[in-house]
Amino acid sequence: MAVASRGTSLRTGVSARDVAEAAGVSRAAVSRAFTPGASIAPQTRAKVMKVADALGYQVNSLARGLIRAESGIVALIAAELATPYRSALLAALTERLQEAGKVAMVINTDRSDVSVERALRQAIGYRTEAAVFLSGMPAVSLAETCLRNRMQLVLINRDEERPGSVRIRLDDNAAGRTAFGALVAAGCLRPALATSKAGTPSLAGREQGFREAAREAGFAVIEEAVGMTSYETGLDLGTRLMSRAERPDGVFCTTDLIALGVMDAARHRFGVAVPRDLSVIGFDDVPQAAWESYLLTTFAQPVEAIADACVDWLATSKPATPEASLVTLPASLIWRGSVRGRG
Amino acid sequence: MAVASRGTSLRTGVSARDVAEAAGVSRAAVSRAFTPGASIAPQTRAKVMKVADALGYQVNSLARGLIRAESGIVALIAAELATPYRSALLAALTERLQEAGKVAMVINTDRSDVSVERALRQAIGYRTEAAVFLSGMPAVSLAETCLRNRMQLVLINRDEERPGSVRIRLDDNAAGRTAFGALVAAGCLRPALATSKAGTPSLAGREQGFREAAREAGFAVIEEAVGMTSYETGLDLGTRLMSRAERPDGVFCTTDLIALGVMDAARHRFGVAVPRDLSVIGFDDVPQAAWESYLLTTFAQPVEAIADACVDWLATSKPATPEASLVTLPASLIWRGSVRGRG
C-alpha cells in the first residue's frame, strides 16, 4: 500500500488521472498532450492543457524518467568552484544547458572522496544522462563509473581518451609558443616560465609550447614551479624569480592567478616595475586581469565557446557512440599593459 | 508495454529483481537492505549487499522518489554565479549539501525568464525538496511557485518573510555602524558612502547603519550611488568621489568589488594614496581583498556559517512548517591595510 491516497500526487496533489477525469479524456491522452509530436488531435491537446493549467498539473519527471530514456539531467563535476575561471565556466555551462532544456546537477569534488562517491551514486540513481568534468584532474575512477553507467562524458581540458566521450581542449601548446614570441618581440632577453606543480594537461601544454619556442630560438628559459595553482603560489613564484642573482625580464605564467601573484610580489616586495623591468603574460583572462592595478596581458579562455561545444555535443551525439571526439579551441592573446612596448 | 525487457533496468541492466533472484530473497528484502533502519536480519542484508555489489546494482532514485517523500534534491537558484562572493557561497553550499547526503541542482537566473521558468518546472518535476535563493532579488514569482509546490524555502539575504521558510541574513546594520566607527577612529573627517543602485536588502542595511551612526555622531556623509554591484561601478564611484571639490578622506563601500574599484580609481586615476589620503573599508572579504595590491580592510561574509545554517535547517525542519524562521549572522571586521593607523 502506498503512502498517498489513490490517484493523488504526493506533492502537488494533482496527477494525470485528475486532469484526465476533469477533462473527460483518458490518462493516455493527458500523457500525449505533454509529449511533443505525440499523435493527438489539436483540440484534445488544447482541452487537456487548459484543464492542466487550471489544476496546476505538472508532469512528474520521476515517473516519466522511469520509462523514457532521457532524464534531462547532466552532472557537472568540478573542484575549486570559487575560483574565477572555474566559476565562469560553471556559469556559462549552467546557462547553456538550461537553454537547451537540460538541468544541471553539480558535484563538488573538493572534499572527501566519500561524499563525492555518494553524490555520484545519487546522480547515477537519477539516471543522469551525461557528466561534464570541468576539473583538471578528478579521480579517473569517477569517469569509469560514469561510463559504466552509460552516461555520456564530456572532458574539459583532460587528457585521457574514452570511448563515447568528447574532449574539449584549448590549443595550449600554440599559446605557449605565442607567449614566448610576444616576450621576445618586447625585447626580453631572460625569459622565464612560472607555473604550478598541478601537472594538469593544459598547464603542461602551455609549458611545453613555451619551452619549445625558446629552444628553437636558442634561448635558455628560467623555470620555477611550485605548489598548487593559486594567487599565493604566484606570490611565491614571483619571490623566487626576483630573488635570483640574474633576474628574468619577462615571464609567462601558466595561469592568471599565478601571474597576478607574480606581479604583486615583484612590485610590492622587490620594487620591480611592470612592464618596465619585467613583462608578464598570463592565461585565462580572469576578470581581475583587467583591473587597473594589473592590466595583465593574457590569453582568453573561450568559456562561452567551451560551453557551446559541450552542449552541442550533448544535444547531437547519441549515447554510447563508440568513437571519441576531440574539439580544440584557440586561446587568443589579449593585449593590455603588462608587456613592454605594447598595449 | 514498456521499452526495456522485463525486470531489466534501462540503464545499468540490473534491477532489484535481479539481485533478489541471485541472492535468493524477495524484492522487498533487497529494498530493505538499502533502507537504513529497515527491519531486516543482518546476515540477509550482508548477503544482499554482496550480491548487489557483484552485479553493480544501484537503487533507482527515480523509482524510489516516486514513493518516498524526499527526493534528496535541492535547487540552488542564483544569478551572477561567476562573481567572487556568489561563487564562494555556491561552493560552500554544494559541499555541505553533499555531505548531508543531498544533491544540488543549480538554476541560473542570469538569462531569459523563459529558460529559468522551464528549469524551475523541471526541478519541480523532480520533486525537489527545497529551493535556496542565493541572489539578492530574483523574481518573487519564483519563490511563490516553489512554495505552491510544497518546497522548503531558504532565502539568503532577502527581505520577504514567507510561511515555512528560513531567512538567513547578516547583521548588515551593525556592520555599517562599525564601519563608520572605524573610519572616525582612524581620524577621518569627511566620511563617504559608496554603493550601487542594486537596492538589495543587504546593501540597504549596510547603508542604513552607516548613515545612522554618522547622524548620531553629528557627521554629514558624502554619498554616491551608481549602477550595478561590480568592480566597474567601483571605478565609476571612485572617480566621482575623487572629482569632488571636497574629497572624502574615508569611504565605506558596501561591497568589496566596489571597494577595489574605488581604490583603483583613487590611486591610478587621481594619485591618491590609500590609506594615507583615503581610508577604505569594504564588505564580503572576497579573496582579492587580501591580495597585496589591495590589502583591503573589510567585513567577512561568514560563507561557511551561512551554508551550515542552510543545511541544518533543511535537515531538521519538516516540510510545510507553518512558522518562518530567521537566522541572523554577524559579519566581523578583518583589519588589513586600507584604513589609516591600523593593520
Add this chain to the structure above:
DNA sequence: CTGAAAGCGCTTACAG
C-alpha cells in the same frame, strides 16, 4: 486519433 492495459523499478503496510 483514442482508450484499456501492461509495465518502468521501487517501497511499504499487511499477514505471517
Add this chain to the structure above:
DNA sequence: CTGAAAGCGCTTACAG
C-alpha cells in the same frame, strides 16, 4: 524478520 501484493505516476505498443 520475511514475502506477496498493491501501488507511486507515468508512457507506449496494441487494437480499434
